[in-house]
Amino acid sequence: MKRVIEQSFSVPYTYPVIFSENIFDAAEESLAKLLDNGKGGKAYFVVDSGVADTHPELIDQIKTYAAAHASKFKLCAEPLIVPGGEASKNDPQFYEKVVEATHLYGIDRHSYIVAIGGGAVLDMVGFAAAVSHRGIRLVRIPTTVLSQNDSAVGVKNGINSFGKKNYLGTFAPPYAVLNDFNFLLTLDDRDWRSGISEAIKVALIKDLDFFEWIEANASALAAREMAPMQELIVRCAQMHLDHIAGRDPFEMGSSRPLDFGHWAAHKMEHLSKYQIRHGEAVAMGIALDSTYSFLKGMITESELDRIISVIASLGFQLYHEVLSGEMLFKGLEEFREHLGGQLTIMLLTKLGVGQEVHEMDQTLILAAVEKLKAFQADRLIAN
Amino acid sequence: MKRVIEQSFSVPYTYPVIFSENIFDAAEESLAKLLDNGKGGKAYFVVDSGVADTHPELIDQIKTYAAAHASKFKLCAEPLIVPGGEASKNDPQFYEKVVEATHLYGIDRHSYIVAIGGGAVLDMVGFAAAVSHRGIRLVRIPTTVLSQNDSAVGVKNGINSFGKKNYLGTFAPPYAVLNDFNFLLTLDDRDWRSGISEAIKVALIKDLDFFEWIEANASALAAREMAPMQELIVRCAQMHLDHIAGRDPFEMGSSRPLDFGHWAAHKMEHLSKYQIRHGEAVAMGIALDSTYSFLKGMITESELDRIISVIASLGFQLYHEVLSGEMLFKGLEEFREHLGGQLTIMLLTKLGVGQEVHEMDQTLILAAVEKLKAFQADRLIAN
Numbered sequence: 001m002k003r004v005i006e007q008s009f010s011v012p013y014t015y016p017v018i019f020s021e022n023i024f025d026a027a028e029e030s031l032a033k034l035l036d037n038g039k040g041g042k043a044y045f046v047v048d049s050g051v052a053d054t055h056p057e058l059i060d061q062i063k064t065y066a067a068a069h070a071s072k073f074k075l076c077a078e079p080l081i082v083p084g085g086e087a088s089k090n091d092p093q094f095y096e097k098v099v100e101a102t103h104l105y106g107i108d109r110h111s112y113i114v115a116i117g118g119g120a121v122l123d124m125v126g127f128a129a130a131v132s133h134r135g136i137r138l139v140r141i142p143t144t145v146l147s148q149n150d151s152a153v154g155v156k157n158g159i160n161s162f163g164k165k166n167y168l169g170t171f172a173p174p175y176a177v178l179n180d181f182n183f184l185l186t187l188d189d190r191d192w193r194s195g196i197s198e199a200i201k202v203a204l205i206k207d208l209d210f211f212e213w214i215e216a217n218a219s220a221l222a223a224r225e226m227a228p229m230q231e232l233i234v235r236c237a238q239m240h241l242d243h244i245a246g247r248d249p250f251e252m253g254s255s256r257p258l259d260f261g262h263w264a265a266h267k268m269e270h271l272s273k274y275q276i277r278h279g280e281a282v283a284m285g286i287a288l289d290s291t292y293s294f295l296k297g298m299i300t301e302s303e304l305d306r307i308i309s310v311i312a313s314l315g316f317q318l319y320h321e322v323l324s325g326e327m328l329f330k331g332l333e334e335f336r337e338h339l340g341g342q343l344t345i346m347l348l349t350k351l352g353v354g355q356e357v358h359e360m361d362q363t364l365i366l367a368a369v370e371k372l373k374a375f376q377a378d379r380l381i382a383n
Numbered sequence: 384m385k386r387v388i389e390q391s392f393s394v395p396y397t398y399p400v401i402f403s404e405n406i407f408d409a410a411e412e413s414l415a416k417l418l419d420n421g422k423g424g425k426a427y428f429v430v431d432s433g434v435a436d437t438h439p440e441l442i443d444q445i446k447t448y449a450a451a452h453a454s455k456f457k458l459c460a461e462p463l464i465v466p467g468g469e470a471s472k473n474d475p476q477f478y479e480k481v482v483e484a485t486h487l488y489g490i491d492r493h494s495y496i497v498a499i500g501g502g503a504v505l506d507m508v509g510f511a512a513a514v515s516h517r518g519i520r521l522v523r524i525p526t527t528v529l530s531q532n533d534s535a536v537g538v539k540n541g542i543n544s545f546g547k548k549n550y551l552g553t554f555a556p557p558y559a560v561l562n563d564f565n566f567l568l569t570l571d572d573r574d575w576r577s578g579i580s581e582a583i584k585v586a587l588i589k590d591l592d593f594f595e596w597i598e599a600n601a602s603a604l605a606a607r608e609m610a611p612m613q614e615l616i617v618r619c620a621q622m623h624l625d626h627i628a629g630r631d632p633f634e635m636g637s638s639r640p641l642d643f644g645h646w647a648a649h650k651m652e653h654l655s656k657y658q659i660r661h662g663e664a665v666a667m668g669i670a671l672d673s674t675y676s677f678l679k680g681m682i683t684e685s686e687l688d689r690i691i692s693v694i695a696s697l698g699f700q701l702y703h704e705v706l707s708g709e710m711l712f713k714g715l716e717e718f719r720e721h722l723g724g725q726l727t728i729m730l731l732t733k734l735g736v737g738q739e740v741h742e743m744d745q746t747l748i749l750a751a752v753e754k755l756k757a758f759q760a761d762r763l764i765a766n
Contacts, residue, residue, distance in 0.1 A: 002401075002402065002403050002404070003401075003402045003617060004399050004400070004401050004402070005399070005400045005402075005617075005620065005621060005624055006397060006398075006399055006400075007396075007397065007398050007399070007400055007536070007556075007624045007627070007628060008395075008396070008397040008628065009395075009396055009627065009628035009632050010393040010394065010395045010396070011393065011394050011396070011632055011633050012391075012392075012393045013390075013391070013392055013393070013394070014389060014390065014391040015389075015390050016387050016388070016389055016390070017387070017388045017389075017390055018385075018386075018387050019385065019386040019387070019388075020385050021385070037724070039724075039725075099544075099551070100545075103544070103545040103547070103550065106720055108719070108720045108721070108722070108723035108724070109634075109721075109722060109723025109724065110723035110724035111723065127514075130553065131510075131514065131551045131552065131553060132550070132551065133550065133720075133721055133723065134539065134541065134549070134552045134553055134554055134634075135553070135554070135633075136723075153390070156517065158517065161482075161486070162483075162486040164486070166517070167486065167515070167516065168482070168514050168515065169514065169517045170513065170514055170517055170518070170553055170555075171517055171518070172553075173390075234386060234388075237388065238388060241388055241390045244390070244392065245390060245391065245392035249392050249394055250394050250518075251492075251517075336491075337489055337491045337516075338491070338492075338516055339491070339492060340491035340492025340493035340494065340516065340519075341420070341422075341491070341492065341493035342422075
């Protein structure tokens with residue numbers, strides 16, 4: 001007897017991405033409504049230590065907010081504070097703590113985990129939520145430019161393992177994303193700036209208008225004006241959401257166009273022991289792959305100059321010593337391996353137009369690195 | 384500024400469920416074709432120790448098969464043997480070993496992990512595959528009746544944690560399922576029988592015809608005839624596949640109709656320290672919830688007799704001492720918690736027709752347990 005049954009189905013996902021302010025004011029109902037499952041939702045908060053330090057009033061605000069909306073949801077335990085940044089993804093104990101909390105406090109699949117913090121903390125908490133009971137509802141409250149316009153609106157989570165970024169993780173859409181722009185006010189300059197690189201990235205590969213808007217607003221953004229930053233975040237988040245919905249949300253193919261500039265970025269972060277922040281690494285990664293695109297004859301020198309110029313005028317470094325040396329090339333293979341299948345790298349053929357290639361020339365990469373070093377030296381002299 | 388973007392998309396899944404024999408004969412191409420990703424797929428095999436013990440030739444067969452199909456795929460390491468049964472899910476070291484192997488052997492998202500064994504081993508390997516690189520292709524080769532007709536065709540994986548079954552896991556459809564009926568020939572009687580309980584279950588809640596077919600074939604099945612067993616497996620697998628595709632594949636609601644008889648079964652397995660096998664526990668769980676349905680006035684005594692009769696004539700026990708005592712009730716709360724939301728238990732209103740309820744009466748449960756004890760005593764006297 002031989003027989004084949006072809007199984008086939010689709011799983012629909014929907015989630016709101018809310019842009020707001022003062023979300024813990026008692027009068028602001030967005031969060032309480034999200035956490036109301038009709039029977040008094042149980043909610044467990046996990047907070048990034050960086051956010052808790054900058055906002056010492058936050059834990060009390062959460063409790064006061066919960067008390068004011070007690071008919072909609074209840075806190076099932078004290079909020080848990082975990083280290084901000086890659087530390088939360090590098091040491092598995094924080095992931096394990098969140099998983100253990102779901103057991104200790106009986107947090108079930110119709111309860112909520114609310115993660116407040118930067119992208120790294122949201123990734124770690126998201127992974128714990130995704131595998132406990134095969135998926136507890138996750139409300140992400142991203143607090144950085146990077147997480148508000150990029151990572152937190154997406155469908156991934158993860159922790160680092162074996163020295164590799166995001167080695168363990170799943171694709172798991174959040175229950176909701178709630179952005180509070182006020183968190184941006186207290187970011188240090190590096191974190192304010194960092195997230196802008198993902199907007200430059202998505203603009204460069206998809207949307208010339210958006211790139212030109214960033215060029216025009218670069219000095220206002222560098223001067224920490226809120227109005228253009230809010231516009232940048234919403235526009236960038238929308239492009240990411242459209243991209244995810246448009247094709248292959250769970251990346252079953254080999255292509256990952258939104259990873260323009262990311263192969264080198266991931267490796268640089270690791271080589272610098274995460275002293276370089278993700279957005280900073282992405283800015284250099286974009287500069288590197290744009291320079292490579294120019295050296296390959298795919299974009300013109302004046303196009304390259306505009307890219308380098310906008311990155312530099314936002315205050316990003318263009319070069320870091322970890323870019324030199326053979327170790328960088330390992331990043332290419334690791335990038336291929338993580339995605340699986342064929343090496344697929346996004347380059348540029350115009351401002352606003354990306355093109356995927358399947359090999360990179362090591363000599364040209366080295367030449368691009370040298371060129372970045374020179375750009376950086378020129379900038380230092382110019383300033 | 385306040386704004387809401389509603390994200391919405393669907394993720395499509397397809398996978399073949401193949402029923403076959405002699406899958407490691409060089410002439411049988413099914414497996415080699417599955418593992419051919421066009422560039423010589425990398426495959427890593429994980430084998431249930433129970434299967435490796437009963438089939439000492441298997442590891443060599445795998446190697447010979449790989450050599451014969453070297454143009455399609457290659458083994459990236461020696462097959463890994465892991466303990467069969469719940470041991471593989473109770474001790475996290477086996478899950479960690481599989482995850483580590485993906486790192487050591489560079490197994491990427493376009494490579495394959497092939498898991499050969501019973502449902503527990505497939506669950507454990509499936510979880511490791513699902514979280515490494517956010518999902519490596521998993522080919523399941525189930526070797527028991529239970530896994531061929533039920534668990535392996537589905538979309539779940541998991542390991543046990545905090546003393547709770549499947550506490551950690553994901554929803555992750557396999558890349559393919561390849562059943563080889565020959566593995567059934569070497570099952571011990573308990574494992575041969577165990578899987579039949581899932582067929583009784585799905586028949587009782589959905590399909591009177593199928594239930595009557597099982598009644599008619601009970602003695603042939605008990606006598607280990609292969610033809611009716613193959614028919615039972617394909618029919619039961621098809622019903623499970625249809626159910627999954629039909630509604631809520633990833634169980635975002637509170638309802639889980641296929642878990643008829645399972646709330647007590649999960650608890651019994653745990654209370655017996657996994658001395659009772661899953662299928663045996665399910666048989667008793669079905670007997671319990673059918674008896675409860677009768678005591679509740681939902682089915683007639685003659686309907687209950689037919690159910691008890693078919694279960695007993697297949698050689699299942701109807702009662703075990705772990706059913707007595709207060710601990711059983713904890714199973715109800717744990718079942719609710721694992722699924723989340725409201726307690727939802729499937730009962731029967733007719734043979735072939737299930738109905739969900741949202742509460743269970745503890746006094747009636749105790750009365751049902753007593754009745755099962757009496758049924759069991761009657762059977763022992765009758766034999």
